Amino acid sequence: MNTRKIWISSLFLAMTVISGLMAATVFAAPDARALLKESENRHRTRTQQYAGHLTVVNKEGKVRKKGWKSYRQGYAGDAKNLVRFTEPPEVKGVGFLSISRPAGQNADQWLYLPSMKRERRIAAQDRDASFVGTDFNYEDMEEFDHEKYKVAMQGEQTVDGQPCYVITAIPLESGGRSIYEKKILYLRKDILYLLREDLFRKGDKQPSKIFTLSDLQNVEGHWVAKRWEMSDLKKGSKTTVILKEITFDKPQPVGRFTLQNLNREGGD
Amino acid sequence: MLRLQNVVKTYGGKSAVTALAGIDLTVTGGEMVAIMGPSGSGKSTLLNLLGGLDVPTSGSILVAGTDLADKGEKERSMFRRTTISYIFQAYHLMPTLKVSQNVALPLHLAGESSAEVSRRVAQALKDVGLEGRSSHLPDELSGGERQRVAIARALVTGAPLLLADEPTGNLDTARGEEILNLLRAIHRERGTTIAMVTHDHHAASACDRLIRLRDGRVEGDGPVAGGGR
């Protein structure tokens, strides 16, 4: 087992990080951490922005739809991310700001509510809470720090007709709080792009949530999955995000990723 | 049965009234005695003392060998239960109790078992000829019948001494006669000692012996002429 560390983006960012990753078949005896690091290198971009269309379908089949715009600057350990909801009108202007912090610390996260005209901080204890009623929770929303995980190659498996490496990632005690005990990553062999994650909560034998990425396209030279799906197996609900208007490496305005901007009504 | 020695009873404080001014008297077991005298002569006081309802100011009263003068309330009560029974001019029946319940009262006070109580009550009512009246209320009875209930109540304990306070005073002649006959029969058949206070010469004539009181003293004591009919 390899003990070197690599970076991998959070789930929220993983797909953009990994997009455009090319096949890693050059490695005869693939090493998990090396693969993840290579994947990160291939899919790294300076900035990224897109418009997301979110659909939450609960157990009873009730559907809720929302739209947001997402801006990211930096990458992995120094990534800053701003999400601003655009629809429906009742939630327009709600903002979410996440700023990664160095290894061993959880990212700083804030939620802005226009009706209160103020931000509220998401505390570490709230990482398990659902992110605005989706099947993502706040931890799923934050930057993934490879130093916080012990990774190991499990084998290979086919996902969506694509051969994948199967890698387990176990949060390290020193890596800050995590609500998960284990994650199983499925990395597409040819482009080293993450296609699926099985998420195990503490004490669970079966994954409680499954995250899948599909509809891969090459945009501006970067691979990107335009459809994400998070299924909560316990609650029986499912959240789908469709990405549109994707752009990479577009310079972001100074001050976009600050609390002042988050608190500015309608500030992008 | 009864022995009184120099019994004095005075009432009240400043204006003291002497009810009994030194009585000496002996009644042997099985006698039937009449006590007569004008109002205020001390008859009722004497009867109360004999029954242990009251204690003398001085002197001693021996009833069946027990000196009541130096006994407390409780002892005298217990003594009454077993030894003395009463009948009154006004019957003193509990108006709200049935005949049988009235008769049973002293037995209940003495804590007899209910089986024993009903047996003895039935017998006592039979003895006075009121078998059929046991579930009546006193109000539903004639005066003579009421007094017979009172007699049954007196008999039921089997006490050797029966004190009667004007037992015929509220009754007409015929009813009075019935009661006197009943008392004589009891006296005869059971050997019960009877002391009867009365105004009535006819009633007194039913007794063996007549004691006359005047002003708290014994004025006369002797056998009744033609007594004991």
Next chain:
Amino acid sequence: MNFLLRTLSLSYVRRHLMKTMLTLLGVVVGVATFSAIRSAQGTLVKGIRSTVDRVAGKAHLQITMAGGVPEEVQEKVRALPGIRAISPVIEQIVVPERGELGSLMVIGIDLLGDREMREYGFEGEDADLDDPLLFLAQPDSAIFTRDFAQRAGLKTGDTLPVRVPTGVRRVAARGLLSPKGFAEAFGGNLMVVDVYAAQELFGRGRRFDRIDVRLAEGTTVAQGTATLAKALGPAYRVETPDRRGKQMEQTVNNFVAGFNITSGFALSIGTFLIFNAFNVAVNRRRRDIGTLRALGATPRQVQSLFLMEALVIGLIGGAVGCLAGGAIAEGFLKMMGQTTDTIYGVTSSGGSVRFPPGIILESVLLGIVASLIGAWNPALAASRISPTEAFAKGAFQAKIAANQAPRIAAGVVALDCAILMALFPPYAGNPLILSIMALGGVGMVLLVGPLSRLILRLLAPLLMGLSPVAGRLCSDALLGAPRRTSGTVMAMAFSLTFVFGLGGYMGSMTATMVKWMDDVLTSDLYVRASANWSRPDFLFPGTLRQELLKVPGVRAVESVRTIRPFYQGHQIVISSFEVGPVMKRIKYEYFSGNEQSIVQGVGRQGMCFVSENFCGRFNLGVGQSVELMTPTGPVRFPIAAVVRDYGSDQGAIYMDRNTYLRHWQDDRVDIFDVSVAAGADVGQVRNLMRAKLAGKMPALISTRQEFIAEIKKAIDAFHALTRVTVFLALVVAFLGIVTSLLISVAERTREIGVLKALGAIPSQIVRSVVVEALVISLVAVIVAIPAGNLFAAFMEGAVARFYTGWSMPHEYPWEIMAQLLVTLPFVSTLAACIPARQAARLKITEAIEYE
């Protein structure tokens, strides 16, 4: 004994059903009052506890501070070791516009972080939260319990109009809670909102009511408390929810303690009724007793018979009293709940009254004990009846001992001792109050009999002068049966003493406060945001003062901020305002110091002045200083003056607003005192202010008179329950007259028969009975006036001083006196109705034959 009870007693009861019922009623009323108060109190306390517990959830500790916990404390606490989770909370009671739904407890929590705290998830199985983002984004969002939603006919998305400080707001049901654990707090009348929305809604500024803390595994409560106390400083209270609940419980218990005395009073009057009834029964049954004794019953058997009867009456009275208590407890609970809410800011869930077996047992026991005590003396008297006396004709009445001197002397001594003890207390606290009440009670019991006879004897000629027939009849009846008469007079006198005493006390308190308010509340207008006196629903920002000053016609505005922190275990009041301008219009009564020392010391040098009761309770006066815990650490404030003040029953400290701002860093305002420029119309200024604040802030703007009236209303609310018990005391007194008269008529059946035979007409008989009732109440009033005065003086003096430290000049309860003098004759006449009719209907033949 059983036989006697079954036969003799039962048949007596059957014959005197009405009287027995009335006797029973005395016990019933006493026990009902007691059990109702006890169970209402229990339910109240339990409701408070259960709400505290259920809301506390998994929190080990709760952080509070007088005036609220600033938001930034959250981050500070989060960073501490051994803390697993924290969650801010705001609690508030609101009333839906549809009042029949009952008060709602609003709990503002941080929905994001709360999953770690409550035994409840706001997602998933427990709660059906339609759209969490929508919930957070819309400030009108609320979650209701399914139960409440059903009662209110609410579906998700529907709105419910609710009265909040800023007016009526429509809140939208955006989620429903399944009824379990947390959702059952406050009887399920729960409305969960976002804590930040609650800040806005209830004017909390950037503060929370408290922060709930859950400790990490392995951290003990003691460690956690120590860590938090050290990090936060002494101005913060760190307590377990249990302790917090207990404190609220204590507050309620103190408040209710007074009513235990009241129910005790009701019961003791019931005891007198029993005493009376048994006395009479013993008289009536004396021949039976004599017969029993002649038949060999021991004195003890006779006594036991009566005591057994008392036992049965006590048992039945206790049981029926419990049932009746259950029926009225609901009302008591409501009253108590309202009072504790307005006065103490402690709220309990509505819920229905619980009647735990403990209270039932206690009540029945109490009924039995009261009944036995009442019957003890008559039973003893019965056992002492000698058969010879019993058979003596006519003359019998339980005799009053010829020599009353020892009794009178003992009574005088007991009463004097009570008075002396009240004036020069040898010891303090509850024991003192109890001993004084016991001694006073004994003194009264001993003295009322002889006193009432004396008064009757004095009244007799007057009565006869007024009405030769009825007057003589009635005075004969009253004087001829001294035991019955004095028993009734005693019961009534006790009731009236109680009424005069408590009424006088309440009156004095109100009058004293009104006078004080007249001196102290001298502004033209009062602008406040909260109707609740002790728990502000809303606080104004300090900057509003400038806005108000701009309103045309406004001459001056002062800002009053009041917090209620704990000082040496007592919840005192610390109030701050602009001392300079305020002192120009306020007239204080000084115990030490003077106006100058306040203007100088408090206004300019950061000193404080304190209320008289604070000075007395904590033994701190001018020249000393009081150390207060402020958010910036402990600060010593020298005392510049001691004034008469009724701001708090536990003690009040006053300081300049600048001093407060400096140390507490809290610029919010409870009340703005507004003075109007000369010549300006107060009503017009008020309208202008209303217009200015409309839609922005809640504002209750009262004129001086209205403001004083509102405070008076709060005081009245405080006395509401006392009023009810005073009323019950009167009911018992009424029962006393009815029983006594019924007995009197029965006793005199023969006499009445003879009178009728001699030509008395029914109206004369009726009149005599009515006059008898009137005379009894008159005598009772005459006895009760001085006794009530003593009792009121005692309440205003020793009792008030002990509980509040306030001294109150006595106000004579003329009003109550006048009311009683008007109503008592009516009531007495009413009470005489049944017995009088019974007397008038008597058939001569039956009456004469009677016994």
